[in-house]
Amino acid sequence: MNRFSWFNVTSLTLGFAFLYLPMLILVIYSFNESKLVTVWAGFSTRWYGELFRNEEFLDAAWITLQVAFYSSTIATVLGTMAAYALVRGGRFRGRTLFSGMVYAPLVMPEVITGLSLLLLFIGLGMATGMLTVTLAHTTFSMAYVSVVVSSRLSTFDRSLEEAALDLGASPFEAFRLVTLPIIAPAVISGWLLAFTLSLDDLVIASFTTGPGATTLPIKVFSAVRLGVSPEINALSTILIAIVTVGVVTASLATKRQAIRQAREEKMGERGVA
Amino acid sequence: MAETAAKPKPKAKPMPHEGVFEPWNDPNAKPLIEFRNVTKRYGDFTAIDDLTLNIYEKEFFALLGPSGCGKTTMMRMLAGFESITQGRILLAGRDIGDVPPNKRSVNMMFQSYALFPHLSVWENIAFGLRRETKDAARITERVEEMLRLTRLEKFARRKPHQISGGQRQRVALARSLAKAPKLLLLDEPLGALDKKLREETQFELMDIQEKTGTTFVIVTHDQEEAMTVASRVAVMDEGRLVQVATPPVIYEAPNSIYVADFIGDVSLIQGKASARPETPVPAPPVSPTEDPAAKAAPAAMPEVPVASAAPLPDGRAPAPNVMGEWLHDKVLFPILGRRPPTPKALSAPDKAPAVPEPAPAPPESGTPESPPELPGGGLAIHWADGLDPLVAVNGDPALAGRTVTLAIRPEKVTISRDKPATDNAIEGTVIDIAYLGNISTYHVEIAGGVMVKAQMTNTRRIAKRDITWDDAVWIGFSATAGVVLDA
Numbered sequence A: 001m002n003r004f005s006w007f008n009v010t011s012l013t014l015g016f017a018f019l020y021l022p023m024l025i026l027v028i029y030s031f032n033e034s035k036l037v038t039v040w041a042g043f044s045t046r047w048y049g050e051l052f053r054n055e056e057f058l059d060a061a062w063i064t065l066q067v068a069f070y071s072s073t074i075a076t077v078l079g080t081m082a083a084y085a086l087v088r089g090g091r092f093r094g095r096t097l098f099s100g101m102v103y104a105p106l107v108m109p110e111v112i113t114g115l116s117l118l119l120l121f122i123g124l125g126m127a128t129g130m131l132t133v134t135l136a137h138t139t140f141s142m143a144y145v146s147v148v149v150s151s152r153l154s155t156f157d158r159s160l161e162e163a164a165l166d167l168g169a170s171p172f173e174a175f176r177l178v179t180l181p182i183i184a185p186a187v188i189s190g191w192l193l194a195f196t197l198s199l200d201d202l203v204i205a206s207f208t209t210g211p212g213a214t215t216l217p218i219k220v221f222s223a224v225r226l227g228v229s230p231e232i233n234a235l236s237t238i239l240i241a242i243v244t245v246g247v248v249t250a251s252l253a254t255k256r257q258a259i260r261q262a263r264e265e266k267m268g269e270r271g272v273a
Numbered sequence B: 001m002a003e004t005a006a007k008p009k010p011k012a013k014p015m016p017h018e019g020v021f022e023p024w025n026d027p028n029a030k031p032l033i034e035f036r037n038v039t040k041r042y043g044d045f046t047a048i049d050d051l052t053l054n055i056y057e058k059e060f061f062a063l064l065g066p067s068g069c070g071k072t073t074m075m076r077m078l079a080g081f082e083s084i085t086q087g088r089i090l091l092a093g094r095d096i097g098d099v100p101p102n103k104r105s106v107n108m109m110f111q112s113y114a115l116f117p118h119l120s121v122w123e124n125i126a127f128g129l130r131r132e133t134k135d136a137a138r139i140t141e142r143v144e145e146m147l148r149l150t151r152l153e154k155f156a157r158r159k160p161h162q163i164s165g166g167q168r169q170r171v172a173l174a175r176s177l178a179k180a181p182k183l184l185l186l187d188e189p190l191g192a193l194d195k196k197l198r199e200e201t202q203f204e205l206m207d208i209q210e211k212t213g214t215t216f217v218i219v220t221h222d223q224e225e226a227m228t229v230a231s232r233v234a235v236m237d238e239g240r241l242v243q244v245a246t247p248p249v250i251y252e253a254p255n256s257i258y259v260a261d262f263i264g265d266v267s268l269i270q271g272k273a274s275a276r277p278e279t280p281v282p283a284p285p286v287s288p289t290e291d292p293a294a295k296a297a298p299a300a301m302p303e304v305p306v307a308s309a310a311p312l313p314d315g316r317a318p319a320p321n322v323m324g325e326w327l328h329d330k331v332l333f334p335i336l337g338r339r340p341p342t343p344k345a346l347s348a349p350d351k352a353p354a355v356p357e358p359a360p361a362p363p364e365s366g367t368p369e370s371p372p373e374l375p376g377g378g379l380a381i382h383w384a385d386g387l388d389p390l391v392a393v394n395g396d397p398a399l400a401g402r403t404v405t406l407a408i409r410p411e412k413v414t415i416s417r418d419k420p421a422t423d424n425a426i427e428g429t430v431i432d433i434a435y436l437g438n439i440s441t442y443h444v445e446i447a448g449g450v451m452v453k454a455q456m457t458n459t460r461r462i463a464k465r466d467i468t469w470d471d472a473v474w475i476g477f478s479a480t481a482g483v484v485l486d487a
């Protein structure tokens, strides 16, 4: 079988072109000398310079990073705990309901999540701002973390924890010294996922943010409404670069880790069913 | 494996410090573990059923039983991973029902080893020690000691996935031994190892047990393993203990057909028991006076079932088949030499008049003398109409009048072409022969289609084996060889 038949090559090319051509154009135009976004006037890094002098964008970027860092970290802790309870908790009452509720934000329209959170914050009398955005992001990215972690936990050999208990470890020690190191790759990829989700969230953020806490996506969105500026192209290019590097390293690392770990775990047991 | 199971392993030496190590017979001995009417239910399924058992310090106690009988469940209750539905488990006199696993001085070697994949061999072994002490020197010392004991020094820095299966198994063992627990639970510890490594490890285990004085409870599917290592063996069935005894007792004196059948290879012959007189009697069943002629004479009479006609279930007269005839005429006749003419004449009225019958034709003069006297007592088992009852002097007279089963090990049954001079002798046909290297097991069909296995050491080359398929043969065994069990 010829794996590189013309048909395959064509469809692959078209598919990738569809996905990446817009980004490629954006990247190319970010190096455009001209202020007009659609007219090529020669290579320049001028807009990058402008971007780094633009306080507003820098502030928004800083806020976004903070929100993403805090929310993904909290979401990882909570999501891992929820996953652990769901996979290990055995049959407690209302387990199905609980697990359904943990996963609900995955399918809930963001508008609804955002709106309901806004109502909640208003009802609680909380001033919207960075804190509320962070909380909102934590809520929905926690679901993603718990999906990733619980899928890892469900294949985790329970007898490893029992062995730890048997050797005198307290349940918490067993978790910290045995379970956590082994599921660490899943936890890390959960964190990365939460981080990127928070970075690019526009809908929920715009519902729950307040004055002084404009995140980058909101900033970009509102800037674009006044016309696409080359600065935004430059900013987008930087974001693309960051995300690409992040995703590629993360997936490479977790993949290698996962393979090694799966092998180790298999070998740790004896080779029979 | 029939082969391995059939060999009664000589019991490994008793504990070195005493003549006999039998705390279970000592009314003053305090058990280390006491199961008191323990029941474990999963939903409405009863995994352990009202089980009471004492295990003593320094014992090597083996749990044996078919899959799903509750062995692992017992272990897990001891280790603290399963709750007890009813009853109590005492460890050194203390109820451990509410003690969490990490607070019990019990360590378990898991069926799956459960080595920590992210830790090196060294760290795996140190894991338990680190939980109880911060003293690095002591930990190091103990870990090194364990590594030496299990001969793992070279692999200390490796991760579990970088060592072989046998080495992993030793790491698991070292890890569970490191804390010097009062009680070590081994759940099928050697299942994955090849026979040679398994045997080596068994001896290693016994050695370790002797050195450390730890009490071992081992679960195994391999009865030979249980026989080799254990001070006592418990045979389980569906959550109950069927018999708890030393390996020789389990093997030689099983208390039920279940145990006899489960441990090793056994042939079962059913019959009606009757008490035998207490006084010694001249051995009747194979009395030398009863010559083939006398025995074969009633064969012509229709109302008495013919002894030699009985073995074949399809009702054919016991005529040798083509193979037998050929063997007899071409091979055996020249070897055996003279052949008494009587059978030929006597069997003439039968269906196969021209054919000599090899089986009921022992050369009269060549018959060795029967044992002059059989001890009295015991039971006679009437297992087939018209045939001599089987004698079991060790049979419990209380069973007289009942239907009983005589269980007999293949290695106690001899097989020969001629009627043997043993206390019990039965005619039959060879149905199958299992060649097992040093020994062969013959499956002999006797009257009523009952199969009896007989074992013979292969001293001759296989090509010269003189008993072969479909041969009419005699099997024999002594009056003490079998065990009479309530059927």
Ligand SMILES: Nc1ncnc2c1ncn2[C@@H]1O[C@H](COP(=O)(O)OP(=O)(O)OP(=O)(O)O)[C@@H](O)[C@H]1O
Pocket: B042, B045, B047, B065, B066, B067, B068, B069, B070, B071, B072, B073, B074, B221
């Ligand atoms: N968690 C559980 N829930 C329900 N039934 C269970 C559970 N654990 C074990 N059982 C049942 O209890 C019985 C005893 O199980 P156990 O694991 O003790 O068997 P075993 O003797 O160790 O068998 P094997 O030799 O195959 O390991 C089995 O019939 C099993 O199906």
Ligand SMILES: [Mg+2]
Pocket: B071, B072, B073
């Ligand atoms: Mg088991």
